[in-house]
């Protein structure tokens with residue numbers, strides 16, 4: 001079936017079987033491999049994308065359920081060579097090691113800012129990362145990165 | 160995942176007709192139980208009917224003594240809704256304890272009630288708040304609707320349209336979570352109504368949701384954690400697995416109920 005949606009501000013479409021998951025359409029049909037697949041059980045959050053501004057697991061959504069929506073993937077965050085403040089914070093705070101979980105963590109970070117604002121606390125971040133798994137970092141620097149990224153997003157908006 | 164035919168009907172009658180049109184059919188709501196089951200081939204429907212375009216199937220309405228929630232309302236929408244927060248704040252807080260932020264942005268209340276996983280949270284709220292589960296063809300009271308593990312009063316092809324909770328004066332949920340899966344090992348919702356009635360709904364502990372009549376009677380006399388001190392649930396029919404045996408689950412039910420009463 002024909003699936004049309006807006007990805008990172010650009011209208012895209014693909015002709016795929018109805019059983020195609022959004023993550024497979026992004027990666028295999030559209031070459032957007034920044035969104036990762038870390039599990040088969042909807043538990044890790046490596047596949048997180050924003051769907052109409054809200055974070056969802058793209059491995060647990062049919063591409064057909066995203067018809068007509070606005071999808072934001074990790075590729076859509078940077079402004080040219082300028083990293084998004086949330087991405088820059090992961091770099092500054094060493095919020096990644098192998099980087100496999102990172103796209104999903106960054107997307108979860110954006111949802112955390114949407115829900116709790118730019119003055120979010122480390123405790124709120126820790127609680128709201130309950131659906132994202134990292135096998136490397138031990139999470140401490142990921143929490144720091146999201147707090148730092150949230151503050152930086154506040155400054156960008158205020159400036 | 161095996162391929163299937165997908166439709167997105169815009170009326171209940173069309174949806175029910177699509178279900179009846181032959182083969183193995185399944186309704187799709189948030190997909191957060193169904194799609195994982197299809198990925199692992201536990202389920203292989205050949206017809207999938209997406210309910211998301213049905214009119215009036217999402218949203219919250221306060222009518223007389225009940226709060227009605229559309230079947231396709233997501234957990235996040237329940238948690239964030241101003242009417243839920245003002246009429247039953249304990250329900251809004253409980254919705255925030257389901258799964259994780261991504262699950263809450265997609266999973267729906269109707270999907271949870273149709274599936275009736277023994278560790279799912281909403282059955283506790285439905286039973287404790289004397290809910291009415293309305294469908295395209297009937298109206299079920301929560302006390303009759305839940306029939307044990309993954310079993311409900313729904314007929315083949317019956318569609319849940321909305322859930323009406325009787326609004327309590329005080330209510331709260333306490334959940335003892337498995338640290339990895341986030342599902343409840345035990346979850347207890349307590350509700351006290353204006354006429355003095357107290358209802359307690361327990362999930363996770365047994366093969367399906369159940370009430371605890373002795374605790375309800377004790378709390379009716381005295382709605383305080385002290386009133387149920389020393390009361391122990393019979394563990395004979397409780398679940399056992401590598402995480403918790405029946406005696407421990409019975410103990411947790413008492414502790415979670417005391418916590419919920421304290422918070423309500």
Ligand SMILES: Cc1cc2nc3c(=O)[nH]c(=O)nc-3n(C[C@H](O)[C@H](O)[C@H](O)COP(=O)(O)OP(=O)(O)OC[C@H]3O[C@@H](n4cnc5c(N)ncnc54)[C@H](O)[C@@H]3O)c2cc1C
Nearest residue numbers: 186188189190191192193258266267269270273279280319
């Ligand atoms: C990682 C993870 C963690 C989770 N943690 C929790 C948790 O802590 N607590 C909890 O309660 N749940 C949890 N869930 C389950 C989640 O809440 C699901 O969303 C829910 O169980 C099913 O709702 P759904 O809308 O996704 O339904 P779907 O998956 O779309 O459907 C589930 C079943 O119900 C049927 N159905 C759906 N809607 C209707 C309707 N209106 N009428 C008739 N039949 C219908 C479908 O045909 C299907 O058989 C978790 C899920 C995941 C993936």
Ligand code: FES
Nearest residue numbers: 038044045047059
């Ligand atoms: S790949 Fe989607 S949750 Fe793991």
Ligand code: FES
Nearest residue numbers: 097101134135136
């Ligand atoms: S950095 Fe390796 S999984 Fe998180």
